[in-house]
Amino acid sequence: MPNVPDPTDESIWRPLRLLQARMDDDIARLYVESDLPELKPSYVMELLRLHARGPMTIKDLATSVHRTHSAMSQKVAAMRAAGLVETTAGSDARNKVVDLTDKSRQIVEKLAAEWQATEAALVALEDELPYPLSKAVQDIEKALVHKSFHDRILDQLRGSTAWE
Structure with a gap:
């Protein structure tokens, strides 16, 4: 086994990434407590965007939330597997249109309330910081x-x- 220094032992921003993960875990815990275990915090923006703007192509959805097409395609596949979105063929064979499922439509107001509460909690948290x-x-x-x-x-x- 090599005995060389590992540069990844030190990271200035790793604590920030871990902090965000811890906060996302707290949000995910809210979903589990509300009997929404298939929901992940990383899905909510897209679900709310689809609710507000209607069905979109994967490309348009990705652009609207500042993600790559590839990343959004993977996320849509995961959300589809969780029963939160459905996809249909777009105007040409290369495009897929993403829309909410009935399951998502039933919880979207709850998700909007959580989003707003999370933003308010962040404002209150920032008020405690120098x-x-x-x-x-x-x-x-x-x-x-x-x-x-x-x-x-x-x-x-x-x-x-x-x-x-």
């Missing part, structure tokens, strides 16, 4: 307009013999 995460995100986005993350990584790689 520097709200939403402000940090805005500041990071502003800094990345000045210089992209790609360029920042390249700067750090300059002179690295392992990267050359």
